[in-house]
Amino acid sequence: MEREVLSRLLADRAAGRTVVLAKNLKSGANKLLYPFDKAEKSELLHAAREAALADKSTSMLDNAGGTWFLQVFNPGLRMILIGAVHISQPLARMAAMTGYAVTVIDPRRAFATEARFPGVTVTTEWPDEAMAKLAPNRRTAIVALTHDPKIDDPALVAALKSEAFYIGALGSKKTHAKRHDRMIANGFDEGTIGRIKGPVGLPIGARSPAEIAVAVLAEVVKTLHESEVEKVPA
Amino acid sequence: MNESLAAAADDVLARAHEWREAGRKVALATVVTTWGSSPRPVGSLLAVDTESQFVGSVSGGCIEGAVIREAMDVIEDGKPRLLDFGVTDTQAWDVGLACGGKIQVFVERLD
Known part of the structure; x- marks a missing residue:
């Protein structure tokens, strides 16, 4: 060589x-x-x-x-979690074990503490600023978990503009429909909005935060390995 | 690439580069095929210099010696070689595996 x-x-x-x-x-x-x-x-x-x-x-x-x-x-896998909430705690740990470098974004200082997220990068910047710095790529998974459009939406807007391989957002079908309308208002088309997985996670009947984390991580892993191989032109 | 494998590869390649930059003669060995239960996955790397100093691993121990010997010839004449090894049951047992495997290793000089 x-x-x-x-x-x-x-x-x-x-x-x-x-x-x-x-x-x-x-x-x-x-x-x-x-x-x-x-x-x-x-x-x-x-x-x-x-x-x-x-x-x-x-x-x-x-x-x-x-x-x-x-x-x-390939560059290292990353996971960006929007919201230093209940579900983020087990999800951050499980994702780290699976080989992801995890960053948690939450401008609410009471939530986003190092103590609640040992070994994880935590930032209290607003999602649009934090996302601009993190520059998600095709090896990045992004999960919005706050339920709060003020926090989730700017992150989702940045996510949809990126090549992130996985974009998920927590919330019921109803919440997801409203989110869909807001993303249309943000100028995204149906196809692009379709990249957001919602309700988030594989349907395994998850109830507790840890179970929901399993469902989300399983969907992330599935999406990573399925990828777009079949869409590659010969 | 699997994260830990990637990190290991980075490490070996960075060291090989460092050695070469320092003027040492270096060969790089890559596991390119495995059959059965081989101790190290495809893509595993080993870098070795003419003092037989090496970093990385292609088999977890059983064929390292042979690979390093071949690497000396590769460094000498610059011709890359594709080496075939059968890991016998006894050898495999020694590295902690119950059954054998086969490994193909590509050895090349770092020019």
């Missing part, structure tokens, strides 16, 4: 960019592929994109040039 390939790979990792290292097992050639940044089309890039979207670590491709070993370097 050329030293400059390795330097670039490390720089990409540091910058939080998805990069795929393609290694030709016959010639020893190494290439870096950017599955989401470039419009360039090739068999190799397509395979890289599929692997990256499916959250696979590695993949193999045989073509005329030989056998290529693809190693996916």
